[in-house]
Amino acid sequence: MSHIYASFRSIGAYVPKKILSNADLEKMVDTTDEWIVKRTGIKKRHIAAQDEYTSDMAAKASALALERSGISTDEIDLVLCATVTPDYFNMPSTACVISDKLGIKDVQAFDISAACSGFVYLLSIARAFIESGMKKNVLIVGAEKFSSIVDYTDRSTCILFGDGAGAAVISATDNPKEAIIDIHASADGAYADFLVTPAPGSINPASQKVIDEGLQYVQMKGNETFKLAVKTLTKDVKEILEKNRINAEDILHFIPHQANYRIIKAVGDALKMKEEQVVLTVGKYGNTSAASIPMAINDIWESGRLQTGELMLLDTFGGGLTWASALLPFAGKSK
Ligand code: UT7
Numbered sequence: 534m535s536h537i538y539a540s541f542r543s544i545g546a547y548v549p550k551k552i553l554s555n556a557d558l559e560k561m562v563d564t565t566d567e568w569i570v571k572r573t574g575i576k577k578r579h580i581a582a583q584d585e586y587t588s589d590m591a592a593k594a595s596a597l598a599l600e601r602s603g604i605s606t607d608e609i610d611l612v613l614c615a616t617v618t619p620d621y622f623n624m625p626s627t628a629c630v631i632s633d634k635l636g637i638k639d640v641q642a643f644d645i646s647a648a649c650s651g652f653v654y655l656l657s658i659a660r661a662f663i664e665s666g667m668k669k670n671v672l673i674v675g676a677e678k679f680s681s682i683v684d685y686t687d688r689s690t691c692i693l694f695g696d697g698a699g700a701a702v703i704s705a706t707d708n709p710k711e712a713i714i715d716i717h718a719s720a721d722g723a724y725a726d727f728l729v730t731p732a733p734g735s736i737n738p739a740s741q742k743v744i745d746e747g748l749q750y751v752q753m754k755g756n757e758t759f760k761l762a763v764k765t766l767t768k769d770v771k772e773i774l775e776k777n778r779i780n781a782e783d784i785l786h787f788i789p790h791q792a793n794y795r796i797i798k799a800v801g802d803a804l805k806m807k808e809e810q811v812v813l814t815v816g817k818y819g820n821t822s823a824a825s826i827p828m829a830i831n832d833i834w835e836s837g838r839l840q841t842g843e844l845m846l847l848d849t850f851g852g853g854l855t856w857a858s859a860l861l862p863f864a865g866k867s868k
Contacts, residue, residue, distance in 0.1 A: 535707040536707065536709070537663065537664055537666055537705050537706075537707065538663075538664065538705070538706050538707065538708070538709060538711065538712030538713070539659060539660040539663040539664055539703055539704070539705065539706075539712065539713050540703065540704055540705075540706040540708075540711035540712060540713065540862075540864035541656075541701060541703060541713065541845075541861050541862070541863055541864050541865065542602040542604065542701070542702040542703065542704045542864055542865045543598045543599070543601040543602035543603075543604075543701060543702045543865040543866075544598055544601065544699070544700070544701050544827060544830045544831045544834050544839075544865065545593075545594045545595065545596070545597025545598030545599070545600070545601060545699070545700050545701075545827075545831060546594045546597070546697065546698060546699040546700070546824075546827060546828045546831035546832070547590045547591075547593035547594040547597070547697060547698045547699075548579045548697045548818065548828070549579045549580060549581040549582065549585060549590065549696050549697065550579070550582070551579060551580045551581070551582065552577050552578075552579055552580075553577065553578050553579070553580045553695070554576070554577045555569045555570065555575070555576060555577065555692070558688075558691065558692055561685055561686075561691070562685070562686060562687070562688035562691060562692075563688055564688045564692055569692045572793075572795070573692065573693065573793045573794060573795070573815070574793065574794025574795070574797075574813075574815050574816050575692065575693065575793075575794075575815055575816060575819045575820075576816045576817065577816075577817055577819070578694065578695025578696075578817075578818055578819030578820075578821075579695050579696055579697060579818060580680045580695065580696055581678045581680060581696040585678075586620050586678060587616055587618050587619060587620050587627055587676045587677060587678045587698070588620050588627050588630040588631050588634060588676070589634070590676050590678070590696065590697060590698035590824075591614060591616075591627065591631045591674045591676035591698045591700065592631050592634040592635055593698065594674060594676065594698040594699050594700040594824075594827070594831075595631060595635055595672055595674055595698075595700040596635065597700070597831075598672070598700040598701055598702050599635070599672070599702060601865065601866070602670075602702035602704070602865065603866075604670050604702055604704065606635055606636055606637045608669070608670045609637050609640060609670050609671070609672050609702075610640050610641070610668045610669055610670055610671070611640060611641050611642070611659070611662055611668045611670075611671040611672070612628045612631060612632045612635075612637060612640060612641070612642040612671075612672045612674075613628055613642070613643060613644075613645065613655045613658060613659065613671065613672070613673045613674070614626065614627045614628040614631055614642075614643075614644045614645075614655075614673075614674045614675075614676060615644070615645050615646075615647060615651025615652055615654060615655050615673075615674070615675045615676075615823040616644060616646075616651065616675070616676050616677055616822075616823055617646060617648050617651075617677065617679075617682070617730070617822060617823070617852065618676075618677045618678045618679055618681050618682055618822075619644060622733055622734075626642065626643050626644040627644050627676065628642040628643050628644050628674075629642045629643075631674060631676075635672075637672070641668075645658070647718075647720075647823070647851065647853060647855045647857075648728060648822060648823065648851035648852030648853055648855060649790050649792065649820070649822045649823060649825065649849055649850060649851025649852065649855075650718065650790075650823075650849045650850065650851045650853070650855035650856055650857045651675050651822070651823030651851075652673065652675035652699065652823050652824070652825075652826045652827050652847075652849070653716065653718060653826065653847050653848075653849050653857035653858070653859050654718050654855070654857055655673040655674075655675070656673065656701075656703065656713065656716055656847075656859055656861075657716040657718045657857070657859075658673075659671035659673050659703040660703065660713050660716060663703065663704070663705045668705075669704065669705045670702060670703075670704045670705070671702070671703045671704075672700060672701075672702055673700065673701050673702075673703060674698060674699070674700040674827075675698065675699050675700075675822075675823035675824040675825070675826065675827050676697075676698035676699075676700075676823065676824055677696060677697065677698070677821050677822040677823055677824050678696050679694040679695065679696055679751075679820075679821065679822055680694070680695075680696050682730050682749065682750055682751045683750060683751060684747055684750035684751075687750065689753070689755055690750075690751055690752070690753055690755075692819075693792070693793075693819055693820045694751070694819055694820050694821070694822070695818050695819035695820065695821050696821065696824075697818060697821040697824045697825075697828050698824050698827075698828075699824045699825075699826065699827020699828040699829075699830065699831055700827060701827055701830070706864065710842070710862065711862060711864035712861075712862075713859065713860075713861040714777055714779075714860040714861055714862070715773055715776065715777050715859070715860045716857065716858070716859040716860075717769055717772065717773050717857060717858050717859075718855070718856075718857035719769075719855070719856055719857065720853045720854065720855045720856070721853070721854050722853065722854075724761065724853075724854040725853065725854070726754070727753065727754045727757055727758045727761070727852070727854055728751070728752075728753050728754075728758060728851065728852030728853075728854070729751070729752050729753075729852070730748075730749065730750065730751050730752070731743075731748040731749075731752065732748035732749050733749065758854075759793065759795075759796060761850075761854070762792070762796050762850040762856075763796055763799045763800060765850060765854075765856050766789070766796070766800045766848050766850055766856065766858075767799070767800050767803040767804070769848060769856055769857075769858050770800065770804060770846065770848050770858050771803075771804070773846075773858045773859075773860055774804075774846070774860075777860055779844075779860065781804040781805055781806055781810075782805075782807075782810075783844065784806070784810060784844055784845070784846045785810065785843045785844055785845070786810065786812055786830075786833060786838070786839060786843060786844070786845045786846070787801065787804070787806050787810050787811045787812065787846045787848075788812045788826055788829050788830055788833075788845055788846065788847050788848075789801075789811070789812075789826075789847075789848050789849070790820075790825050790826060790848065790849035790850055790851065791813070791814050791815035791818065791819075791820060791821070791825040791826075791828075791829060792815070792820045792825070792850070792851075793815065793820075794813065794815055794816070796850075797811060797813065797815070800848070812829045812830075812832070812833055813829075814828060814829045814832050822851065823851075825849075826847055826849060830845070830863075834863075834865075834867075834868060835868060837867070837868050839863050839867065839868075840863070840867045841863060841864070841865065841866060841867050842862050842863065842864075843862065843863050844860070844861075844862055845859075845860075845861055845862070845863060846858065846859070846860055847859040847860075847861075
């Protein structure tokens, strides 16, 4: 029997209509467009409508990914969603809601919580299910309504985050050229307090105190996270390239988590990447957490930059702390 590999078949994304610009934020908190652009590279971010939920954005991104994969909903046998802003805390899972919205019936569906690293974590789970022969076609979605956990009076976080969703279909193949090459995914809970939403949870169940103290909002030790992100990502991407004997100049698309232009630039420079290798969407979407990498892949696919067989290097870092990198060819059809 030939070996079963997992391949990245298609990509889709959804961005909500409403734009929150730096000029808008200048009217809300003590900040300036100049500070935000200089420190983060972010110019604007998209914000979901009040009655537009994480599962709505996820279902729209998924519908596109499914259409572009040529695989029907009947053939999907696993639905996975990565999000820290699920429709519900914490039941039903957003993956169950997405499956229902897409008409995918009677298949396993669940969410994972790995913050910004969620999409690459899902890639590793989908790959394991496929290569073990348990599943054939897995729908993976990174989706966030991050605006639902942002305190728009806190200038240190509200300028960073945006909403959106990105989805991909991962399928079994017997062609080794289409196979996901390698994935590193890791975590260190010793840094759990770097990025936290303190409530609701078993430590701080919903209460008046939670609301009064704003514990439902994301809190971040920005500068500490920044420094650790640069160090960890640089080490991680160097390791995955060395292990697989691939030179950084052979990577056509370096697709990092879009948290801060300065982090991306520092890692790209350490790898001696050229500007045209590095995919940048942080300027227009801000940090969309688990959605950021698939939204960035979708951007290069839609602009015709991502062709069949081209090598991608993904890398990400987020709350947990979690981090992950992946090396893989794009095994879908070009636009
Ligand atoms: O996606 C998950 C992973 N997340 C990340 O990787 C995010 C990592 N962190 C970052 O991107 C950066 O740390 C930030 C953009 C959040 C902050 O940039 P920084 O260069 O680390 O600034 P800082 O936190 O050290 O703050 C410098 C100064 C402070 O003022 P003082 O204490 O020097 O007077 C802040 O109060 O900038 C001030 N500041 C602001 N000023 C204007 C913080 N936020 C703002 C703001 N506008 N929005």
